[in-house]
Amino acid sequence: MSLSATTLRSLQHHNYRLWAGADLVSVSGTWMQVLGVNWLILSATGSATSVGLSLVLQALPTLLLGLWGGALADRFPTRRVVLATQVAHAFLAVALALVAISGPTSMTPVYGLVLAGGVVSAIGGPALGKFGAEVVPPEDLPNALALGSVVNSAGRILGMSLAGMLLPLTGTGALFLLNAVSFSAVIASVLAMRASEMHRSVCAQADTGGVRTGLAYVLRTPRLLVLLALALVLGGLGRNYQVTMAAMSAGPLDAGAGGYGLLSTVFAVGAVVGGVIAAGRPRLTIGLLLGTALLTSVAQSVSGFMPGVMTFAALILPIAAGAVIIDTTLGARVQLGSPGHMRGRVIAVQGVVSAAAGAIGGPLLGWLCDGFGPRLTLELAGAVTVAATLTAAAVLARLSNLRLTRAVILPAQGLLRRVPAEQVSALR
Structure with a gap:
């Protein structure tokens, strides 16, 4: 199989083609709204901390409700949950547009709608992730996740580019309206999918423990715990470029809204590069994740020394590529390593x-x-x-050594139990 065929193999599935196309449209709208919300808040308050507060309000519902969203995804057919949450997101985008067009004197309504969007994402996010894995067979899931990163990044490029052009002309309200329309693509694609070609996971039974069972599975899997802890640090300090790029554009780089849009587009281009690299690899290994995380972290630290927009952008590109490789590898390991009836809850923990x-x-x-x-x-x-x-590399290496030791010792112990006592004495 050629490299191009390997990279694009998930596109041979009808349902995935529908899903990828809808994802491109929806993600473009989402990132138009992201840029619009960030710039609306930053221009109104002049504070990067206020932008960070909007991220908190968007994330807080997932912290409080995300695990229940995972249990919901495992308990009920994901298709219904996906459709309901897409409709809810569309209505919230329309409401945000109306607030922006009215010229708000306070950011409270904006924060309230951001919080409501976070609630919908918390409830529907695990179902959306699980449904996206059901449109391809399990052997193509890593490739589908990688191509999904490419599609998401392409949508980010398109969304940020359109937002950068429209923002000075139309203001933020038009960006929010376009995002509302984009959700119709997902709804239409889900309704048009072939049920006979879906690869649905088995739904959990009502008496399987729900959230508690999902947490117990994660807590008794040390390797998964280490990966999630690393994801927390990398995501918290190494992924929030929405904040740092805006602060660099408005501060040391003196680039303004145009510079912020340029850096966001460069970041999206880098994400496409990272997705293509991940999609072309036959296996996404832990070694790849750790090596990429190390290089990306070094590049982030060096980026703080860059004197101008172009030099800063030159480092943003590989940082974005590395971020996608890390996230794709982590997602593949989490989903493929989890039982089908518990996958929604594990996705929710992630x-x-x-x-x-x-x-x-x-x-x-x-x-x-x-x-x-x-x-x-x-x-x-x-x-x-x-x-x-x-630190994560050292802990994972220790865990691998322990597994190797058990793999050698336990069969040997079983062999000794099957040997007559007098022969065991002789062996001693």
């Missing part, structure tokens, strides 16, 4: 970790940017993520 990273990292980075400057913030955050990556 979502909670991601939300916690945003809730902690967004305000922390905003506070550091306001207090110590964005340059020093990037340098320090990169150093912390380097240390976290090295």
Whole structure:
């Protein structure tokens, strides 16, 4: 099989083609809204901390409700949950547009709608992730996740580019209206999918323990715990470029809204590169994750020294590529390593970790940017993520050695139990 055929193999499935197309449209709308919300808040308040607060409000519902959303995804057919939450997101985007067009004197309505969107995402996010895994067979799931990253990044490029062009002309309200329309693509694609070609996971029974069972599974899997802890640090201090890019654009780089849009587009291009690299790999290994995390963390620290927009953008691109490789590898390992009837809950735990990273990292980075400057913030955050990556590598190596030891000792013990006592004495 050629490299191109390997990279694009998930597209041979009809349902995945529908899903990828709808995802491109929806993600484009989402990132138009992201840029619009960030700029609306930053221009109204002049504070990076206020932008970070919006990230907290978006992430908080996932922290509180995400695990129940995972249990819901395992208990009920994901299709119904996906359709209901897409409709809810569309209505919230329309409401946000009306608030923006009216010229709000306070950010309270904006924060309230951001919080409501977080609630909908918390309830529907695990079902959305699980449904996306059901449109391809299990052997193509890593490739589908990688191609999904490419589609998401392409949508981010398209969304940010359109938002950058429209923002000075139409203001933020039009961006929110376009996002509302984009959700119709997902609804239409779900309704058009072939039921006979879906690869549905078995639904959990009502008496399987729900949230508690999902947490117990995660807690008794040390390797998964280490990966999630690393994801928390990398996500909190190494992924919240929504805050640091805005602070760098408005501060040391003196680039304004145009510079912020440019950096966001470059970040999206880098994410496409990372998705293509991940999709072309036959296996996504832990070694790849750790190596990429280390290189990305070093690049983040160095980015704080960059003197201008173009040099800063030159490092943003590989940082974004590395972020996608890390997230894709982590997602593949989490989903493929989980039982089908529990996959929604494990995805929910991963979502909670991601939300916690945003809730902690967004305000922390905003506070550091306001207090110590964005340059020093990037340098320090990169150093912390380097240390976290090295620590995770050491712990995972120890866990691998323990598994290898058990793999050797336990069969040997079983053999000795089957040997007559007098022969065991002779062996001693």
